[in-house]
Amino acid sequence: MMVYKCDLCDQIKKCGEKEIEGKFYNICLECWRPLEAKLKGKGRVRDKGRIEIASAPVQTDDGEGKETPFPGQPPKIWMKSDTVN
Numbered sequence: 001m002m003v004y005k006c007d008l009c010d011q012i013k014k015c016g017e018k019e020i021e022g023k024f025y026n027i028c029l030e031c032w033r034p035l036e037a038k039l040k041g042k043g044r045v046r047d048k049g050r051i052e053i054a055s056a057p058v059q060t061d062d063g064e065g066k067e068t069p070f071p072g073q074p075p076k077i078w079m080k081s082d083t084v085n
Contacts, residue, residue, distance in 0.1 A: 006031055 004015040008031040015026040027035070 008035075 002015065003012060003027040005012050006015050006028040007025045008027055011028070013028040013030070014019065016026045016032065017025050018025050
């Protein structure tokens with residue numbers, strides 16, 4: 001605790017730095033206790049766990065031409081160059 005000007009009562013006292021909704025405030029104990037009692041049981045739990053997002057499936061290009069045409073365009077026709085005769 002350091003001696004700062006309290007953001008709630010504007011008096012110079014020993015204040016602790018508190019984070020409320022992502023902002024930091026210098027609040028003395030005399031102001032913090034009633035505020036803490038009022039807020040007890042409210043709010044939400046902060047989950048500090050890691051969130052993993054599933055990656056998109058990897059497409060392998062095997063040269064078969066499985067691409068779909070854009071809407072409104074004719075499909076591509078693929079054929080082999082081997083002769084039938």
